[in-house]
Amino acid sequence: MWKLSRKSEYALMVVQRLGALGPSEQLPASVLADDGDLPRDLTAKILQELRQAGIVQSSRGVAGGYRLVRPLDSVAFLDVVRPFEEHLGLADCVDGDGGCKRAEGCTLQGPVARLNHWLMGHLRGLSMAEFVGPGRGLGLTVDMPQPSTGRVSSDRLGSVRRNAL
Amino acid sequence: MWKLSRKSEYALMVVQRLGALGPSEQLPASVLADDGDLPRDLTAKILQELRQAGIVQSSRGVAGGYRLVRPLDSVAFLDVVRPFEEHLGLADCVDGDGGCKRAEGCTLQGPVARLNHWLMGHLRGLSMAEFVGPGRGLGLTVDMPQPSTGRVSSDRLGSVRRNAL
DNA sequence: GCAAACTCGGACTAATTGAGTCCTATATCC
DNA sequence: GGATATAGGACTCAATTAGTCCGAGTTTGC
Numbered sequence: 001m002w003k004l005s006r007k008s009e010y011a012l013m014v015v016q017r018l019g020a021l022g023p024s025e026q027l028p029a030s031v032l033a034d035d036g037d038l039p040r041d042l043t044a045k046i047l048q049e050l051r052q053a054g055i056v057q058s059s060r061g062v063a064g065g066y067r068l069v070r071p072l073d074s075v076a077f078l079d080v081v082r083p084f085e086e087h088l089g090l091a092d093c094v095d096g097d098g099g100c101k102r103a104e105g106c107t108l109q110g111p112v113a114r115l116n117h118w119l120m121g122h123l124r125g126l127s128m129a130e131f132v133g134p135g136r137g138l139g140l141t142v143d144m145p146q147p148s149t150g151r152v153s154s155d156r157l158g159s160v161r162r163n164a165l
Numbered sequence: 166m167w168k169l170s171r172k173s174e175y176a177l178m179v180v181q182r183l184g185a186l187g188p189s190e191q192l193p194a195s196v197l198a199d200d201g202d203l204p205r206d207l208t209a210k211i212l213q214e215l216r217q218a219g220i221v222q223s224s225r226g227v228a229g230g231y232r233l234v235r236p237l238d239s240v241a242f243l244d245v246v247r248p249f250e251e252h253l254g255l256a257d258c259v260d261g262d263g264g265c266k267r268a269e270g271c272t273l274q275g276p277v278a279r280l281n282h283w284l285m286g287h288l289r290g291l292s293m294a295e296f297v298g299p300g301r302g303l304g305l306t307v308d309m310p311q312p313s314t315g316r317v318s319s320d321r322l323g324s325v326r327r328n329a330l
Numbered sequence: 331g332c333a334a335a336c337t338c339g340g341a342c343t344a345a346t347t348g349a350g351t352c353c354t355a356t357a358t359c360c
Numbered sequence: 361g362g363a364t365a366t367a368g369g370a371c372t373c374a375a376t377t378a379g380t381c382c383g384a385g386t387t388t389g390c
Contacts, residue, residue: 001246005376007378012202029337045336058336058337058338063336077280081166087166091168107178111296119167124375132273132276171348178381185343206352207351224364225364229366
């Protein structure tokens, strides 16, 4: 869990790069690939998917290329990554979709769905501008204490709870 | 990304089940597997890994079985899941470990590491008791608004930032 | 009209990872 | 010694991921 697919990484790089462009500028897939040292064909495919997701626009022809539809601070991290993550969610059952033979009597579905909901909410609320920006994307340049015992520090948990409500 | 491996799901089920036991009770792997409708051999393997992670204890022999080392509210969600997730982290480079040929000049490493750090902190702070409990694990029984446009709602983001600091 | 520089998108292959099984060894209790 | 457990390595099969290949459609400039 957690690991971004390589396509997602490439997509984030490309979107970041396009976000640094001037309002009327655009770049062809080949340039985006070469600058970022990414495979050309794959980069082209990724850009197609980003277009279908409504994140970039394209124009064909000689001086064609790609540009962002909206500026970085109006693009959610989750939206960039979503097309490249097959199962976006902690488990397949979180959409309420059936398919899990254990669905009824499953004591895990509820907790997993709750946790998933919480996560998605935060990632939807994280803009690319904040994600990519130097300072404090989620305000987490401060080190969080990491209990070595596996014992849970309930004070931090408490703050999470307060915030979420 | 995000999706728990099936082994993790099984581990969560098993730990949850063991957590409901009385202080001197224990259950053999076969019972845990059959009750949860899980593959027997695989369940046995998972329990071994949980033992190596210091989450369960085992005793061999005829009336042997497994039991939790600590109660559910002292076991972190992250610790249960960690042994079964190959790459626990948003990307391979978040440990500062090299191996990424793009390491220098990579404009993504910092943001990804920050986001990862934030996530891990929260999952380390989430106890199994809270995760699994009925009410409000992370306080998220309330519905979060889900902007349909992909536009980022900055007010929620604001609350995240305040909380994290 | 034609060629060059692009995007578009399906089909295909190879590598990696995940899930699950099988088999053998070892410990404990009666 | 036999029954019931855990311990753990080796293995197979399936699914996913990463990446490549190739042909087609579009726009611009000469």
